[in-house]
Amino acid sequence: xxxxxxxxxxxxPEFLDRDATIGKVVxxxxxxxxxxxxxxxxxxxxxxxxxxxxxxxxxxDATATVLYARLLEQAVVADSPACDTLAKxxxxxxxxxxxxxxxxxxxxxxxxxALLHFAPDGTLAGRHRKLMPSGGERLVWxxxxxxxxxxxxxxxxxxxxxICWENYMPLARSALYAQGIDIYLAPTWDNSEVWxxxxxxxxxxxRTYVVGVxxxxxxxxxxxxxPGRADxxxxxxxxxxxxxxxIIAPGGDIIAGPLTGEEGIVCAEIDTDVARxxxxxxDPVGHYSRSDVLRLTVxxxxxxxxxxxxxxxxxxxxPSAGSAALSREAALTPGQPASLPAExx
Amino acid sequence: MTxxxxxxxxxxYVLMDRDATIGKVTxxxxxxxxxxxxLIVFPEVFVPGTPIWIDTQPIWxxxxxxxxxxxxxxxVIPGRASEHLAEIAAEHRVWLVIGxxxxxxxxxxxxxxxxxFSPLGELAGRHRKLVPTGSERTVWGMGDGxxxxxxxxxxxxxxxxICWENYMPLARFHLYAQGVQVWLAPTLASGDGWIATMRHIARExxxxxxxxxxxxxxxxxxxxxxxxxxxIPAGYLDDNGPWLEEGNTxxxxxxxxxxxxxxxxxxxxxxxxxxxxxVTVARRHLDPAGHYNRPDIFRLQVNTSPRPAVIExxxxxxxxxxxxxxxxxxxxxxxxxx
Numbered sequence: 153x154x155x156x157x158x159x160x161x162x163x164x165p166e167f168l169d170r171d172a173t174i175g176k177v178v179x180x181x182x183x184x185x186x187x188x189x190x191x192x193x194x195x196x197x198x199x200x201x202x203x204x205x206x207x208x209x210x211x212x213d214a215t216a217t218v219l220y221a222r223l224l225e226q227a228v229v230a231d232s233p234a235c236d237t238l239a240k241x242x243x244x245x246x247x248x249x250x251x252x253x254x255x256x257x258x259x260x261x262x263x264x265x266a267l268l269h270f271a272p273d274g275t276l277a278g279r280h281r282k283l284m285p286s287g288g289e290r291l292v293w294x295x296x297x298x299x300x301x302x303x304x305x306x307x308x309x310x311x312x313x314x315i316c317w318e319n320y321m322p323l324a325r326s327a328l329y330a331q332g333i334d335i336y337l338a339p340t341w342d343n344s345e346v347w348x349x350x351x352x353x354x355x356x357x358x359r360t361y362v363v364g365v366x367x368x369x370x371x372x373x374x375x376x377x378x379p380g381r382a383d384x385x386x387x388x389x390x391x392x393x394x395x396x397x398x399i400i401a402p403g404g405d406i407i408a409g410p411l412t413g414e415e416g417i418v419c420a421e422i423d424t425d426v427a428r429x430x431x432x433x434x435d436p437v438g439h440y441s442r443s444d445v446l447r448l449t450v451x452x453x454x455x456x457x458x459x460x461x462x463x464x465x466x467x468x469x470x471p472s473a474g475s476a477a478l479s480r481e482a483a484l485t486p487g488q489p490a491s492l493p494a495e496x497x
Numbered sequence: 498m499t500x501x502x503x504x505x506x507x508x509x510y511v512l513m514d515r516d517a518t519i520g521k522v523t524x525x526x527x528x529x530x531x532x533x534x535x536l537i538v539f540p541e542v543f544v545p546g547t548p549i550w551i552d553t554q555p556i557w558x559x560x561x562x563x564x565x566x567x568x569x570x571x572x573v574i575p576g577r578a579s580e581h582l583a584e585i586a587a588e589h590r591v592w593l594v595i596g597x598x599x600x601x602x603x604x605x606x607x608x609x610x611x612x613x614f615s616p617l618g619e620l621a622g623r624h625r626k627l628v629p630t631g632s633e634r635t636v637w638g639m640g641d642g643x644x645x646x647x648x649x650x651x652x653x654x655x656x657x658x659i660c661w662e663n664y665m666p667l668a669r670f671h672l673y674a675q676g677v678q679v680w681l682a683p684t685l686a687s688g689d690g691w692i693a694t695m696r697h698i699a700r701e702x703x704x705x706x707x708x709x710x711x712x713x714x715x716x717x718x719x720x721x722x723x724x725x726x727x728x729i730p731a732g733y734l735d736d737n738g739p740w741l742e743e744g745n746t747x748x749x750x751x752x753x754x755x756x757x758x759x760x761x762x763x764x765x766x767x768x769x770x771x772x773x774x775x776v777t778v779a780r781r782h783l784d785p786a787g788h789y790n791r792p793d794i795f796r797l798q799v800n801t802s803p804r805p806a807v808i809e810x811x812x813x814x815x816x817x818x819x820x821x822x823x824x825x826x827x828x829x830x831x832x833x834x835x
């Protein structure tokens with residue numbers, strides 16, 4: 153495969169404003185694409201902004217509650233106009249566009265920290281919901297199931313990723329390595345200096361390119377009318393996140409970044425053949441695994457809280473004695489509560 | 498809570514000389530114990546040193562004498578060398594953890610093994626490297642899953658993996674799930690990339706990490722060593738520099754912050770006081786085998802049974818009889834099938 157350019161966009165969201173932030177994604181994706189990027193990655197929960205207040209407010213005080221309501225309103229829903237704008241941008245620019253978003257189901261009130269991968273054909277090719285939020289994040293985000301632990305063939309390598317401290321889940325990483333991941337996205341809010349060694353370790357462990365991408369936002373980027381702003385946020389020196397974006401080669405060498413303290417697009421040229429050849433030395437799911445000793449099973453089944461069944465379509469036009477069971481199950485479907493046995497009402 | 502004083506010994510071995518190298522272990526352990534160390538860690542295959550030829554020459558090219566030397570100087574358990582190491586631990590009342598080239602009493606396969614000796618002079622643990630790396634596969638066999646155990650010293654739970662085993666996520670997870678607090682990583686790996694890995698692993702399981710390397714300059718290879726000129730060809734030194742082992746010993750805190758080292762190009766024993774409370778406190782943030790795990794999604798199965806080359810049916814029948822004889826081994830069935 154020939155080398156391609158990948159871009160990590162370090163930027164500030166338009167905080168808690170989904171459509172304005174998506175406008176910024178579109179503009180920055182255009183800019184990255186004009187530099188030749190075939191893959192453009194945005195930070196964790198970039199749309200409509202990482203809920204930083206979970207680390208500053210008391211968990212359920214009035215400010216936290218009103219901010220949650222705002223986040224819920226501004227979250228991204230799959231199959232919505234917001235999602236459509238991102239998909240069309242990927243198609244128009246002919247790029248893979250990976251965006252961190254706070255996401256929810258159409259009718260849901262639980263938010264997920266998701267990574268959305270839009271393909272150059274304008275489809276939502278992958279969605280991964282963070283499996284385990286960290287600390288204060290557990291007060292705003294639910295936990296995803298194993299169905300998002302996928303990788304996608306991008307044409308220039310297999311693409312996938314984990315979000316922030318999920319990158320400290322050895323079994324989740326193994327699930328991606330097992331799918332032959334070549335380009336590993338690690339959107340994060342982690343600003344610590346040791347985050348870079350973690351990216352380098354993953355690159356060496358999986359012999360994969362690693363694209364770390366972090367938001368860059370300070371208190372002066374927040375809207376004036378943000379609830380709790382005066383109580384919880386300061387001025388230009390109050391960084392919510394300074395940024396930490398970097399791109400690492402499969403051996404663990406840093407090839408771009410880390411960029412801190414400013415917005416910018418971190419670009420690097422990558423070559424999947426290099427990653428695959430590096431596995432001569434180490435392959436965690438091949439010659440350097442011990443499947444006779446250590447065997448991992450991953451449940452990749454989507455796990456909805458409630459699954460609805462309707463069997464009435466299968467009820468024959470002329471009911472016979474044999475269809476009694478079917479009829480009883482049909483009676484238990486939503487919309488017919490009156491037919492539930494009395495003790496179940 | 499308690500504090501554990503550890504010593505990470507970066508030192509030179511006497512190449513392929515088991516007894517002379519154990520002499521160094523004796524002196525270095527005494528020195529570290531005099532500084533109050535309770536746990537003293539030596540590098541990967543320190544006794545009797547690294548089989549340097551596997552990287553300085555093509556595989557199997559004129560290595561007969563060297564392999565013979567290695568086999569003669571390997572540590573056999575039980576044997577005089579391992580008894581001697583146990584005595585050193587007992588004499589100084591310390592935990593002594595040391596990498597050795599090990600073989601079975603009648604075996605010709607060498608294993609890359611780490612031995613754990615208790616302050617009572619007992620061999621409390623033994624880990625054979627699961628997968629050797631690259632050219633190492635031409636001198637070392639593979640361990641089984643029976644040696645992946647964390648040990649409780651009474652002060653801390655200690656355990657670890659050898660060199661690039663540290664890149665095996667499943668093996669690490671298995672030890673994390675056993676509550677390891679102080680991670681020992683004897684290694685030959687040089688450079689900053691390895692330090693990044695030590696820091697990552699510390700932060701991944703919020704524990705202390707002790708990486709320990711040997712250090713050896715080309716001039717330290719004894720003048721009379723067989724085939725010395727071929728062992729370290731001039732071209733190899735031109736490409737790689739005069740340090741056959743550069744050293745990289747480091748101690749890392751549960752936050753991923755480097756506490757001591759990395760030390761390179763000299764012998765040095767790093768001493769560090771590890772407060773176990775730091776592990777407990779850090780795990781409220783992240784505990785990969787606890788609150789940050791998803792056991793509904795991930796299920797890791799580990800086969801911890803010893804896997805000897807042969808299980809004699811007579812032995813099984815005997816064991817079965819001891820157990821009441823109910824599920825006796827039907828050797829006759831196999832004959833019938835044959």
